[in-house]
Amino acid sequence: MSVVPAEVLPGAGMADGGARDEAVLGARARLWPSLAAVYRAQLSRARVARIPLLFVATFQSIGIMIMMRGVVAGGADARSVVAGASVLVVAYVGLNLLAQYFGQLRGSGGLDHYATLPVPASAVVLGAAGAYASFTVPGTVVTAVFGCVLFGLPLAHLWVLAAVIPLSGAALSGLGAALGLLAPRPELATLFGQLGMSAALLLGVLPAHRMPEAVQMARDLLPSTYGVEAFARTFGGHPDWAFVLGDLAVCAAVGVASLALATWAYRRAAVR
Protein backbone atom coordinates (compact mmCIF):
# COMPACT_ATOMS: atom_id res chain seq x y z
CA MET A 1 0.00 0.00 0.00
CA SER A 2 1.35 3.38 -0.98
CA VAL A 3 1.70 5.68 2.01
CA VAL A 4 4.02 8.36 0.66
CA PRO A 5 2.14 11.27 -0.92
CA ALA A 6 3.69 12.30 -4.24
CA GLU A 7 4.07 15.95 -3.17
CA VAL A 8 6.61 15.28 -0.42
CA LEU A 9 8.96 13.27 -2.62
CA PRO A 10 12.35 14.64 -3.57
CA GLY A 11 12.15 16.53 -6.84
CA ALA A 12 8.37 16.33 -7.12
CA GLY A 13 6.73 19.27 -8.79
CA MET A 14 9.63 20.09 -11.09
CA ALA A 15 8.40 17.25 -13.25
CA ASP A 16 6.87 18.61 -16.41
CA GLY A 17 8.87 21.77 -16.86
CA GLY A 18 12.13 20.07 -15.96
CA ALA A 19 11.60 17.28 -18.45
CA ARG A 20 13.01 19.46 -21.24
CA ASP A 21 16.55 18.82 -20.07
CA GLU A 22 17.78 15.38 -20.92
CA ALA A 23 18.53 13.40 -17.78
CA VAL A 24 21.78 11.51 -17.41
CA LEU A 25 21.40 8.00 -18.75
CA GLY A 26 22.22 4.95 -16.68
CA ALA A 27 25.42 3.08 -17.44
CA ARG A 28 25.61 0.88 -20.51
CA ALA A 29 26.76 -2.69 -19.91
CA ARG A 30 30.16 -3.17 -21.55
CA LEU A 31 30.68 -6.00 -24.04
CA TRP A 32 33.04 -8.35 -22.22
CA PRO A 33 31.55 -8.20 -18.72
CA SER A 34 28.03 -8.66 -20.08
CA LEU A 35 29.17 -11.44 -22.41
CA ALA A 36 30.72 -13.18 -19.41
CA ALA A 37 27.52 -12.69 -17.39
CA VAL A 38 25.31 -14.12 -20.16
CA TYR A 39 27.72 -17.01 -20.72
CA ARG A 40 27.76 -17.87 -17.04
CA ALA A 41 23.99 -17.65 -16.72
CA GLN A 42 23.45 -19.81 -19.80
CA LEU A 43 26.02 -22.34 -18.63
CA SER A 44 24.20 -22.68 -15.32
CA ARG A 45 21.08 -23.82 -17.19
CA ALA A 46 22.82 -27.17 -17.69
CA ARG A 47 22.14 -27.86 -14.01
CA VAL A 48 18.42 -27.63 -14.54
CA ALA A 49 18.20 -29.09 -18.06
CA ARG A 50 21.03 -31.60 -17.80
CA ILE A 51 19.50 -34.42 -19.81
CA PRO A 52 18.60 -32.59 -23.03
CA LEU A 53 21.66 -30.36 -23.00
CA LEU A 54 24.36 -32.87 -22.09
CA PHE A 55 23.23 -36.48 -22.55
CA VAL A 56 20.75 -36.90 -25.41
CA ALA A 57 23.22 -35.97 -28.15
CA THR A 58 25.91 -38.27 -26.75
CA PHE A 59 23.57 -41.26 -26.55
CA GLN A 60 22.38 -40.56 -30.07
CA SER A 61 25.92 -40.44 -31.48
CA ILE A 62 27.06 -43.52 -29.61
CA GLY A 63 23.99 -45.39 -30.83
CA ILE A 64 24.71 -44.40 -34.42
CA MET A 65 28.31 -45.57 -34.14
CA ILE A 66 27.26 -48.93 -32.72
CA MET A 67 24.82 -49.27 -35.59
CA MET A 68 27.46 -48.33 -38.16
CA ARG A 69 29.90 -50.82 -36.64
CA GLY A 70 27.86 -53.54 -38.31
CA VAL A 71 28.22 -51.90 -41.75
CA VAL A 72 31.68 -50.36 -41.70
CA ALA A 73 34.73 -52.49 -41.01
CA GLY A 74 37.50 -49.95 -40.68
CA GLY A 75 39.81 -47.71 -42.72
CA ALA A 76 38.67 -44.37 -44.15
CA ASP A 77 34.98 -45.15 -43.63
CA ALA A 78 35.46 -45.82 -39.93
CA ARG A 79 37.34 -42.51 -39.56
CA SER A 80 34.56 -40.53 -41.12
CA VAL A 81 31.93 -42.33 -39.03
CA VAL A 82 33.73 -41.50 -35.77
CA ALA A 83 34.48 -37.92 -36.82
CA GLY A 84 30.93 -37.44 -38.11
CA ALA A 85 29.32 -38.84 -34.96
CA SER A 86 31.52 -36.62 -32.77
CA VAL A 87 30.68 -33.44 -34.67
CA LEU A 88 27.03 -34.52 -34.69
CA VAL A 89 26.98 -33.83 -30.95
CA VAL A 90 27.98 -30.24 -31.75
CA ALA A 91 25.32 -30.02 -34.45
CA TYR A 92 22.61 -31.39 -32.18
CA VAL A 93 23.27 -29.02 -29.30
CA GLY A 94 24.67 -25.98 -31.11
CA LEU A 95 22.40 -25.95 -34.11
CA ASN A 96 19.23 -27.76 -33.10
CA LEU A 97 18.84 -26.94 -29.41
CA LEU A 98 20.05 -23.35 -29.72
CA ALA A 99 17.66 -22.71 -32.62
CA GLN A 100 14.84 -24.07 -30.45
CA TYR A 101 15.93 -21.99 -27.47
CA PHE A 102 16.05 -18.70 -29.34
CA GLY A 103 12.87 -19.59 -31.23
CA GLN A 104 11.01 -20.12 -27.97
CA LEU A 105 12.55 -17.05 -26.35
CA ARG A 106 11.46 -14.92 -29.27
CA GLY A 107 8.01 -16.48 -29.56
CA SER A 108 7.17 -16.19 -25.86
CA GLY A 109 8.38 -12.63 -25.44
CA GLY A 110 11.37 -13.69 -23.34
CA LEU A 111 13.66 -11.53 -25.48
CA ASP A 112 12.00 -8.49 -23.87
CA HIS A 113 14.06 -9.15 -20.78
CA TYR A 114 17.32 -8.67 -22.65
CA ALA A 115 15.94 -5.96 -24.91
CA THR A 116 15.09 -3.75 -21.93
CA LEU A 117 18.61 -4.05 -20.51
CA PRO A 118 21.42 -1.85 -21.86
CA VAL A 119 23.40 -4.84 -23.09
CA PRO A 120 25.06 -5.13 -26.52
CA ALA A 121 23.26 -7.52 -28.87
CA SER A 122 26.48 -9.38 -29.58
CA ALA A 123 26.95 -10.12 -25.86
CA VAL A 124 23.61 -11.93 -25.69
CA VAL A 125 24.20 -13.90 -28.90
CA LEU A 126 27.86 -14.75 -28.25
CA GLY A 127 27.21 -15.61 -24.62
CA ALA A 128 24.43 -18.04 -25.51
CA ALA A 129 26.30 -19.52 -28.49
CA GLY A 130 29.45 -19.93 -26.40
CA ALA A 131 27.54 -21.69 -23.64
CA TYR A 132 25.87 -24.06 -26.09
CA ALA A 133 29.24 -24.81 -27.70
CA SER A 134 30.56 -25.55 -24.20
CA PHE A 135 27.70 -27.96 -23.51
CA THR A 136 29.00 -30.09 -26.37
CA VAL A 137 32.52 -30.58 -24.96
CA PRO A 138 31.92 -33.60 -22.70
CA GLY A 139 29.63 -35.31 -25.21
CA THR A 140 31.99 -34.83 -28.13
CA VAL A 141 35.01 -36.08 -26.20
CA VAL A 142 33.13 -39.13 -24.88
CA THR A 143 31.81 -39.91 -28.36
CA ALA A 144 35.26 -39.56 -29.96
CA VAL A 145 36.98 -41.78 -27.38
CA PHE A 146 34.23 -44.38 -27.53
CA GLY A 147 34.36 -44.36 -31.34
CA CYS A 148 38.16 -44.75 -31.43
CA VAL A 149 37.95 -47.74 -29.11
CA LEU A 150 35.03 -49.24 -31.02
CA PHE A 151 36.68 -48.97 -34.44
CA GLY A 152 40.28 -49.43 -33.27
CA LEU A 153 41.45 -45.94 -34.28
CA PRO A 154 44.47 -44.20 -32.71
CA LEU A 155 43.76 -41.81 -29.84
CA ALA A 156 47.00 -39.89 -30.42
CA HIS A 157 45.58 -36.84 -32.15
CA LEU A 158 42.35 -36.40 -30.19
CA TRP A 159 43.80 -33.14 -28.88
CA VAL A 160 42.69 -31.63 -32.18
CA LEU A 161 39.18 -31.60 -30.68
CA ALA A 162 40.37 -28.56 -28.72
CA ALA A 163 40.23 -26.70 -32.04
CA VAL A 164 37.42 -28.64 -33.72
CA ILE A 165 34.85 -28.14 -30.95
CA PRO A 166 35.16 -24.35 -30.59
CA LEU A 167 35.39 -23.66 -34.32
CA SER A 168 32.65 -25.99 -35.52
CA GLY A 169 30.77 -24.95 -32.37
CA ALA A 170 30.99 -21.31 -33.44
CA ALA A 171 29.83 -22.14 -36.98
CA LEU A 172 26.94 -24.38 -35.93
CA SER A 173 25.69 -22.46 -32.90
CA GLY A 174 25.92 -19.22 -34.87
CA LEU A 175 23.75 -20.83 -37.52
CA GLY A 176 21.40 -22.20 -34.85
CA ALA A 177 21.06 -18.78 -33.18
CA ALA A 178 20.41 -17.10 -36.53
CA LEU A 179 17.76 -19.67 -37.49
CA GLY A 180 16.04 -19.41 -34.12
CA LEU A 181 15.97 -15.61 -34.19
CA LEU A 182 14.92 -15.30 -37.83
CA ALA A 183 12.15 -17.93 -37.78
CA PRO A 184 8.79 -16.16 -37.63
CA ARG A 185 7.33 -18.85 -35.37
CA PRO A 186 8.92 -21.07 -32.70
CA GLU A 187 7.73 -24.25 -34.46
CA LEU A 188 9.60 -23.19 -37.58
CA ALA A 189 12.75 -22.59 -35.54
CA THR A 190 12.42 -26.13 -34.18
CA LEU A 191 11.86 -27.47 -37.70
CA PHE A 192 14.89 -25.66 -39.16
CA GLY A 193 17.07 -26.76 -36.27
CA GLN A 194 15.93 -30.34 -36.69
CA LEU A 195 16.53 -30.26 -40.45
CA GLY A 196 20.01 -28.81 -39.97
CA MET A 197 20.80 -31.52 -37.48
CA SER A 198 19.44 -34.23 -39.79
CA ALA A 199 21.58 -32.86 -42.62
CA ALA A 200 24.64 -32.98 -40.38
CA LEU A 201 23.75 -36.55 -39.48
CA LEU A 202 23.19 -37.84 -43.01
CA LEU A 203 25.93 -35.88 -44.75
CA GLY A 204 28.48 -36.06 -41.96
CA VAL A 205 28.28 -39.57 -40.59
CA LEU A 206 27.69 -41.58 -43.76
CA PRO A 207 30.91 -42.01 -45.79
CA ALA A 208 30.90 -39.42 -48.58
CA HIS A 209 32.34 -41.42 -51.45
CA ARG A 210 29.31 -43.72 -51.56
CA MET A 211 26.95 -40.81 -52.12
CA PRO A 212 25.66 -39.48 -55.45
CA GLU A 213 27.32 -36.34 -56.77
CA ALA A 214 24.43 -34.00 -55.88
CA VAL A 215 24.57 -35.11 -52.25
CA GLN A 216 28.34 -34.61 -52.18
CA MET A 217 27.82 -31.02 -53.32
CA ALA A 218 25.24 -30.46 -50.60
CA ARG A 219 27.78 -31.89 -48.19
CA ASP A 220 30.31 -29.26 -49.23
CA LEU A 221 27.79 -26.52 -48.42
CA LEU A 222 27.22 -27.69 -44.85
CA PRO A 223 29.59 -26.05 -42.33
CA SER A 224 29.72 -29.14 -40.10
CA THR A 225 31.37 -31.05 -42.97
CA TYR A 226 34.59 -29.09 -42.54
CA GLY A 227 34.74 -29.90 -38.86
CA VAL A 228 34.18 -33.58 -39.67
CA GLU A 229 36.86 -33.54 -42.40
CA ALA A 230 39.40 -31.81 -40.20
CA PHE A 231 38.84 -34.30 -37.41
CA ALA A 232 38.80 -37.38 -39.74
CA ARG A 233 42.15 -36.41 -41.30
CA THR A 234 43.91 -36.58 -37.93
CA PHE A 235 43.23 -40.32 -37.54
CA GLY A 236 45.69 -41.14 -40.34
CA GLY A 237 49.29 -42.14 -39.72
CA HIS A 238 50.70 -38.86 -41.06
CA PRO A 239 47.93 -36.26 -41.09
CA ASP A 240 48.26 -33.46 -43.63
CA TRP A 241 48.06 -30.57 -41.20
CA ALA A 242 47.71 -27.96 -43.92
CA PHE A 243 44.40 -29.49 -44.97
CA VAL A 244 43.31 -29.75 -41.34
CA LEU A 245 44.05 -26.07 -40.88
CA GLY A 246 42.25 -25.23 -44.12
CA ASP A 247 39.10 -27.05 -42.98
CA LEU A 248 39.20 -25.38 -39.60
CA ALA A 249 39.65 -22.00 -41.27
CA VAL A 250 36.39 -22.59 -43.18
CA CYS A 251 34.65 -23.35 -39.86
CA ALA A 252 36.04 -20.17 -38.36
CA ALA A 253 34.92 -18.06 -41.33
CA VAL A 254 31.42 -19.54 -41.27
CA GLY A 255 31.37 -18.98 -37.51
CA VAL A 256 32.18 -15.29 -37.82
CA ALA A 257 29.64 -14.81 -40.58
CA SER A 258 26.82 -16.72 -38.89
CA LEU A 259 27.37 -15.08 -35.51
CA ALA A 260 27.28 -11.67 -37.20
CA LEU A 261 24.04 -12.70 -38.89
CA ALA A 262 22.64 -13.91 -35.56
CA THR A 263 23.52 -10.59 -33.90
CA TRP A 264 21.71 -8.72 -36.65
CA ALA A 265 18.73 -11.08 -36.30
CA TYR A 266 18.66 -10.46 -32.53
CA ARG A 267 18.50 -6.69 -32.99
CA ARG A 268 15.71 -7.14 -35.51
CA ALA A 269 13.77 -9.50 -33.22
CA ALA A 270 14.21 -7.33 -30.12
CA VAL A 271 12.34 -4.25 -31.40
CA ARG A 272 9.19 -4.88 -33.37
Added chain:
Amino acid sequence: MCAVRGLTKTYPPVRGRRGAPGTPGVRATDDVRLDIRRGEVFGLLGPNGAGKSTLVRQLTGLMRPDRGSVEILGHDIVRHPERAARILAYLGQESTALDELTVSLAVETTGRLRGLELRQAREQRDAVLDELGLTPIASRPLKKLSGGQRRLACFAAALVGERPLLVLDEPTTGMDPVARRAVWGAVDRRRAEHGTTVLLVTHNVIEAETVLDRVAVLERGRVIACDTPAGLKERVAGEVRVELVWREQAPLEVPEVAALRARAVESGRRWSLRMAPEEARAAVATVTGGAAFAALDDFTLATPSLEDVYLALGGSTQGLVKA
Protein backbone atom coordinates in the same frame (compact mmCIF):
# COMPACT_ATOMS: atom_id res chain seq x y z
CA MET B 1 9.00 12.90 -16.34
CA CYS B 2 7.22 10.94 -19.02
CA ALA B 3 5.15 12.63 -21.70
CA VAL B 4 3.20 10.70 -24.30
CA ARG B 5 1.48 12.45 -27.18
CA GLY B 6 -0.76 11.06 -29.90
CA LEU B 7 0.62 7.55 -29.57
CA THR B 8 -1.01 5.26 -32.12
CA LYS B 9 -0.28 1.68 -33.07
CA THR B 10 -2.40 -0.46 -35.37
CA TYR B 11 -1.92 -4.20 -35.73
CA PRO B 12 -2.42 -5.09 -39.39
CA PRO B 13 -5.34 -7.35 -40.34
CA VAL B 14 -4.56 -11.05 -40.55
CA ARG B 15 -5.87 -12.81 -43.63
CA GLY B 16 -7.88 -15.92 -42.84
CA ARG B 17 -6.58 -19.32 -43.87
CA ARG B 18 -8.72 -22.16 -45.08
CA GLY B 19 -11.44 -22.79 -42.52
CA ALA B 20 -10.27 -20.02 -40.17
CA PRO B 21 -11.69 -16.52 -40.41
CA GLY B 22 -9.23 -13.63 -40.63
CA THR B 23 -9.06 -10.89 -38.03
CA PRO B 24 -9.51 -7.25 -38.96
CA GLY B 25 -6.85 -4.65 -38.15
CA VAL B 26 -6.87 -3.62 -34.49
CA ARG B 27 -5.97 -0.21 -33.19
CA ALA B 28 -4.14 -1.28 -30.05
CA THR B 29 -3.34 2.23 -28.90
CA ASP B 30 -5.36 5.09 -30.27
CA ASP B 31 -4.07 8.64 -29.94
CA VAL B 32 -2.91 8.14 -26.34
CA ARG B 33 -1.86 11.19 -24.35
CA LEU B 34 -0.36 10.84 -20.87
CA ASP B 35 1.78 12.87 -18.47
CA ILE B 36 3.46 10.98 -15.68
CA ARG B 37 4.98 13.09 -12.91
CA ARG B 38 8.15 12.33 -11.09
CA GLY B 39 7.77 10.22 -7.96
CA GLU B 40 4.21 9.12 -8.52
CA VAL B 41 2.75 5.66 -8.89
CA PHE B 42 0.86 5.97 -12.13
CA GLY B 43 -1.50 3.21 -13.18
CA LEU B 44 -2.88 1.92 -16.44
CA LEU B 45 -6.16 0.20 -15.68
CA GLY B 46 -8.25 -1.76 -18.12
CA PRO B 47 -9.43 -5.27 -18.95
CA ASN B 48 -7.35 -7.69 -21.01
CA GLY B 49 -7.04 -6.51 -24.59
CA ALA B 50 -7.52 -2.84 -23.69
CA GLY B 51 -4.06 -2.04 -25.03
CA LYS B 52 -2.19 -1.66 -21.73
CA SER B 53 0.70 -3.93 -22.60
CA THR B 54 1.00 -2.58 -26.14
CA LEU B 55 1.18 0.94 -24.71
CA VAL B 56 3.85 -0.12 -22.21
CA ARG B 57 5.86 -1.86 -24.93
CA GLN B 58 5.95 1.39 -26.85
CA LEU B 59 7.06 3.33 -23.77
CA THR B 60 9.88 0.87 -23.10
CA GLY B 61 11.21 0.99 -26.66
CA LEU B 62 10.20 -2.60 -27.39
CA MET B 63 7.74 -1.60 -30.07
CA ARG B 64 7.73 1.24 -32.55
CA PRO B 65 4.52 3.26 -32.65
CA ASP B 66 2.99 4.15 -36.01
CA ARG B 67 2.57 7.74 -34.87
CA GLY B 68 3.12 9.92 -31.84
CA SER B 69 5.90 10.71 -29.41
CA VAL B 70 7.21 9.35 -26.13
CA GLU B 71 9.54 11.47 -24.03
CA ILE B 72 11.02 10.11 -20.82
CA LEU B 73 13.23 12.41 -18.72
CA GLY B 74 13.80 14.50 -21.82
CA HIS B 75 14.80 11.61 -24.08
CA ASP B 76 12.90 10.86 -27.27
CA ILE B 77 12.19 7.13 -26.97
CA VAL B 78 10.59 6.79 -30.39
CA ARG B 79 13.71 8.01 -32.11
CA HIS B 80 16.17 6.39 -29.65
CA PRO B 81 14.45 3.25 -28.32
CA GLU B 82 17.78 1.92 -27.04
CA ARG B 83 17.92 4.73 -24.46
CA ALA B 84 14.86 3.35 -22.66
CA ALA B 85 16.96 0.51 -21.24
CA ARG B 86 19.24 3.07 -19.56
CA ILE B 87 16.39 5.02 -17.96
CA LEU B 88 13.90 2.42 -16.84
CA ALA B 89 13.61 -1.09 -15.50
CA TYR B 90 10.86 -3.21 -17.02
CA LEU B 91 9.06 -6.16 -15.50
CA GLY B 92 7.22 -7.87 -18.33
CA GLN B 93 4.68 -10.65 -18.08
CA GLU B 94 7.06 -13.35 -19.33
CA SER B 95 9.89 -14.89 -17.34
CA THR B 96 11.18 -17.35 -19.96
CA ALA B 97 14.58 -15.67 -20.15
CA LEU B 98 15.16 -16.34 -16.44
CA ASP B 99 13.20 -19.55 -15.87
CA GLU B 100 16.11 -21.97 -15.77
CA LEU B 101 18.35 -19.77 -13.62
CA THR B 102 18.46 -19.78 -9.85
CA VAL B 103 16.84 -16.76 -8.18
CA SER B 104 20.24 -15.55 -7.07
CA LEU B 105 21.87 -15.83 -10.51
CA ALA B 106 18.85 -14.35 -12.29
CA VAL B 107 19.05 -11.22 -10.13
CA GLU B 108 22.84 -10.97 -10.29
CA THR B 109 22.97 -11.45 -14.07
CA THR B 110 20.26 -8.85 -14.61
CA GLY B 111 22.26 -6.44 -12.45
CA ARG B 112 25.40 -7.05 -14.46
CA LEU B 113 23.52 -6.56 -17.72
CA ARG B 114 22.23 -3.30 -16.27
CA GLY B 115 25.83 -2.16 -16.18
CA LEU B 116 26.83 -2.98 -12.59
CA GLU B 117 30.30 -4.22 -11.69
CA LEU B 118 30.41 -7.77 -10.36
CA ARG B 119 30.88 -6.67 -6.74
CA GLN B 120 28.06 -4.10 -6.92
CA ALA B 121 25.78 -6.60 -8.62
CA ARG B 122 26.35 -9.12 -5.83
CA GLU B 123 25.86 -6.56 -3.07
CA GLN B 124 22.63 -5.30 -4.60
CA ARG B 125 21.48 -8.87 -5.27
CA ASP B 126 21.92 -9.78 -1.61
CA ALA B 127 20.20 -6.61 -0.46
CA VAL B 128 17.21 -7.02 -2.77
CA LEU B 129 16.74 -10.72 -2.03
CA ASP B 130 16.84 -9.91 1.66
CA GLU B 131 14.42 -7.01 1.30
CA LEU B 132 11.87 -9.17 -0.54
CA GLY B 133 12.32 -12.21 1.69
CA LEU B 134 13.71 -14.32 -1.16
CA THR B 135 16.96 -15.32 0.55
CA PRO B 136 15.68 -18.76 1.66
CA ILE B 137 14.88 -19.71 -1.95
CA ALA B 138 17.83 -17.93 -3.55
CA SER B 139 19.47 -21.13 -4.76
CA ARG B 140 16.36 -22.59 -6.39
CA PRO B 141 15.68 -22.28 -10.12
CA LEU B 142 12.74 -20.03 -11.00
CA LYS B 143 11.13 -22.86 -12.91
CA LYS B 144 10.68 -24.87 -9.71
CA LEU B 145 8.95 -22.04 -7.83
CA SER B 146 5.25 -21.28 -7.56
CA GLY B 147 3.86 -18.61 -9.88
CA GLY B 148 3.82 -15.94 -7.18
CA GLN B 149 7.36 -16.65 -6.00
CA ARG B 150 8.62 -16.62 -9.58
CA ARG B 151 6.95 -13.28 -10.13
CA LEU B 152 8.58 -11.91 -6.99
CA ALA B 153 11.99 -13.13 -8.20
CA CYS B 154 11.45 -11.33 -11.52
CA PHE B 155 10.46 -8.22 -9.57
CA ALA B 156 13.73 -8.55 -7.64
CA ALA B 157 15.57 -8.64 -10.97
CA ALA B 158 13.81 -5.42 -12.00
CA LEU B 159 15.05 -3.68 -8.83
CA VAL B 160 18.82 -4.31 -9.11
CA GLY B 161 20.71 -1.45 -10.70
CA GLU B 162 18.44 1.40 -9.57
CA ARG B 163 16.51 3.17 -12.32
CA PRO B 164 14.47 6.38 -11.93
CA LEU B 165 11.46 4.73 -13.61
CA LEU B 166 10.02 1.28 -12.89
CA VAL B 167 7.60 -0.10 -15.46
CA LEU B 168 5.72 -3.02 -13.94
CA ASP B 169 3.30 -5.04 -16.03
CA GLU B 170 0.93 -6.77 -13.60
CA PRO B 171 3.67 -7.38 -11.04
CA THR B 172 1.55 -9.07 -8.35
CA THR B 173 -0.17 -11.70 -10.52
CA GLY B 174 -0.43 -14.94 -8.56
CA MET B 175 1.15 -13.50 -5.41
CA ASP B 176 -0.07 -14.12 -1.89
CA PRO B 177 -0.69 -11.11 0.42
CA VAL B 178 2.77 -11.39 2.01
CA ALA B 179 4.50 -11.15 -1.37
CA ARG B 180 2.25 -8.26 -2.40
CA ARG B 181 3.16 -6.34 0.72
CA ALA B 182 6.84 -7.00 -0.03
CA VAL B 183 6.37 -5.53 -3.52
CA TRP B 184 4.57 -2.37 -2.40
CA GLY B 185 6.95 -1.95 0.53
CA ALA B 186 9.93 -2.07 -1.81
CA VAL B 187 8.25 0.38 -4.20
CA ASP B 188 7.51 2.82 -1.37
CA ARG B 189 11.07 2.70 -0.05
CA ARG B 190 12.41 3.58 -3.50
CA ARG B 191 9.97 6.45 -3.86
CA ALA B 192 10.87 7.85 -0.47
CA GLU B 193 14.64 7.47 -0.90
CA HIS B 194 15.19 8.14 -4.60
CA GLY B 195 11.96 9.68 -5.87
CA THR B 196 11.48 6.67 -8.12
CA THR B 197 8.52 6.87 -10.49
CA VAL B 198 6.39 3.79 -11.07
CA LEU B 199 4.23 2.98 -14.07
CA LEU B 200 1.98 0.11 -13.13
CA VAL B 201 -0.19 -1.94 -15.45
CA THR B 202 -3.09 -3.64 -13.74
CA HIS B 203 -6.55 -5.03 -14.23
CA ASN B 204 -7.09 -5.31 -10.50
CA VAL B 205 -9.35 -2.50 -9.28
CA ILE B 206 -8.65 -3.03 -5.58
CA GLU B 207 -4.92 -2.80 -6.16
CA ALA B 208 -5.45 0.27 -8.32
CA GLU B 209 -7.43 2.01 -5.57
CA THR B 210 -4.92 1.28 -2.85
CA VAL B 211 -1.52 1.85 -4.47
CA LEU B 212 -1.99 4.36 -7.28
CA ASP B 213 -1.56 8.12 -7.08
CA ARG B 214 -3.17 8.59 -10.48
CA VAL B 215 -4.72 6.22 -12.94
CA ALA B 216 -5.47 6.26 -16.65
CA VAL B 217 -8.42 4.07 -17.58
CA LEU B 218 -7.96 2.34 -20.94
CA GLU B 219 -10.68 0.95 -23.15
CA ARG B 220 -9.96 -0.36 -26.66
CA GLY B 221 -6.69 1.49 -26.93
CA ARG B 222 -8.03 4.85 -25.79
CA VAL B 223 -7.58 6.68 -22.51
CA ILE B 224 -11.17 7.26 -21.41
CA ALA B 225 -10.29 8.96 -18.11
CA CYS B 226 -7.21 10.01 -16.16
CA ASP B 227 -7.32 11.26 -12.56
CA THR B 228 -6.62 10.22 -8.97
CA PRO B 229 -8.67 7.19 -7.86
CA ALA B 230 -10.63 9.47 -5.49
CA GLY B 231 -11.20 12.02 -8.26
CA LEU B 232 -12.49 9.32 -10.58
CA LYS B 233 -14.78 7.93 -7.93
CA GLU B 234 -16.33 11.36 -7.39
CA ARG B 235 -17.78 11.06 -10.88
CA VAL B 236 -20.05 8.33 -9.61
CA ALA B 237 -20.36 9.67 -6.06
CA GLY B 238 -24.14 9.87 -6.26
CA GLU B 239 -24.41 6.15 -6.75
CA VAL B 240 -23.96 2.99 -4.76
CA ARG B 241 -23.48 -0.53 -5.94
CA VAL B 242 -25.83 -3.40 -5.12
CA GLU B 243 -24.63 -6.95 -5.73
CA LEU B 244 -27.16 -9.76 -5.65
CA VAL B 245 -26.32 -13.45 -5.83
CA TRP B 246 -29.25 -15.80 -6.45
CA ARG B 247 -29.36 -19.37 -5.18
CA GLU B 248 -30.36 -20.96 -8.48
CA GLN B 249 -32.07 -18.40 -10.64
CA ALA B 250 -33.58 -14.98 -10.19
CA PRO B 251 -37.26 -14.98 -9.09
CA LEU B 252 -38.47 -13.11 -12.18
CA GLU B 253 -42.08 -13.76 -11.17
CA VAL B 254 -41.63 -11.00 -8.57
CA PRO B 255 -42.36 -7.83 -10.61
CA GLU B 256 -39.83 -5.66 -8.69
CA VAL B 257 -37.08 -8.17 -9.41
CA ALA B 258 -38.06 -8.35 -13.07
CA ALA B 259 -37.80 -4.56 -13.18
CA LEU B 260 -34.33 -4.62 -11.62
CA ARG B 261 -33.11 -7.06 -14.25
CA ALA B 262 -33.16 -4.44 -16.97
CA ARG B 263 -30.54 -2.40 -15.06
CA ALA B 264 -28.39 -5.28 -13.85
CA VAL B 265 -25.11 -6.48 -15.29
CA GLU B 266 -25.41 -10.25 -15.04
CA SER B 267 -22.58 -12.68 -14.67
CA GLY B 268 -23.91 -16.13 -13.92
CA ARG B 269 -26.02 -15.98 -10.77
CA ARG B 270 -24.58 -12.60 -9.83
CA TRP B 271 -26.35 -9.33 -10.63
CA SER B 272 -24.53 -6.07 -10.26
CA LEU B 273 -26.46 -2.77 -10.15
CA ARG B 274 -25.46 0.86 -9.81
CA MET B 275 -28.20 3.08 -8.47
CA ALA B 276 -28.99 6.12 -6.35
CA PRO B 277 -28.89 5.42 -2.56
CA GLU B 278 -32.64 5.59 -2.07
CA GLU B 279 -33.29 3.28 -5.02
CA ALA B 280 -30.74 0.89 -3.59
CA ARG B 281 -32.53 0.90 -0.22
CA ALA B 282 -35.80 0.06 -1.96
CA ALA B 283 -34.14 -2.70 -3.98
CA VAL B 284 -32.57 -4.22 -0.88
CA ALA B 285 -35.94 -4.04 0.91
CA THR B 286 -37.54 -5.87 -2.01
CA VAL B 287 -35.06 -8.72 -2.20
CA THR B 288 -34.74 -9.21 1.56
CA GLY B 289 -38.46 -9.64 2.04
CA GLY B 290 -41.12 -11.93 0.66
CA ALA B 291 -40.73 -14.38 -2.22
CA ALA B 292 -37.46 -12.92 -3.54
CA PHE B 293 -35.64 -13.55 -0.25
CA ALA B 294 -36.10 -17.31 -0.57
CA ALA B 295 -34.20 -17.23 -3.87
CA LEU B 296 -31.46 -14.92 -2.59
CA ASP B 297 -28.06 -16.39 -1.70
CA ASP B 298 -26.13 -13.25 -0.80
CA PHE B 299 -26.23 -9.49 -1.26
CA THR B 300 -23.87 -6.58 -0.70
CA LEU B 301 -24.30 -2.84 -0.70
CA ALA B 302 -21.11 -0.90 -1.33
CA THR B 303 -19.80 2.55 -2.16
CA PRO B 304 -18.57 2.82 -5.75
CA SER B 305 -15.23 1.37 -6.77
CA LEU B 306 -13.03 2.08 -9.78
CA GLU B 307 -14.90 -0.69 -11.52
CA ASP B 308 -18.08 1.38 -11.26
CA VAL B 309 -16.20 4.34 -12.68
CA TYR B 310 -15.03 2.18 -15.52
CA LEU B 311 -18.60 1.04 -16.19
CA ALA B 312 -19.97 4.57 -15.88
CA LEU B 313 -17.41 5.71 -18.47
CA GLY B 314 -18.80 3.18 -20.90
CA GLY B 315 -16.34 0.35 -20.41
CA SER B 316 -17.38 -3.25 -20.89
CA THR B 317 -17.18 -4.99 -17.54
CA GLN B 318 -15.42 -8.23 -18.51
CA GLY B 319 -11.86 -8.59 -17.38
CA LEU B 320 -11.46 -6.35 -14.37
CA VAL B 321 -10.54 -8.23 -11.23
CA LYS B 322 -11.44 -7.45 -7.65
CA ALA B 323 -8.99 -9.23 -5.36
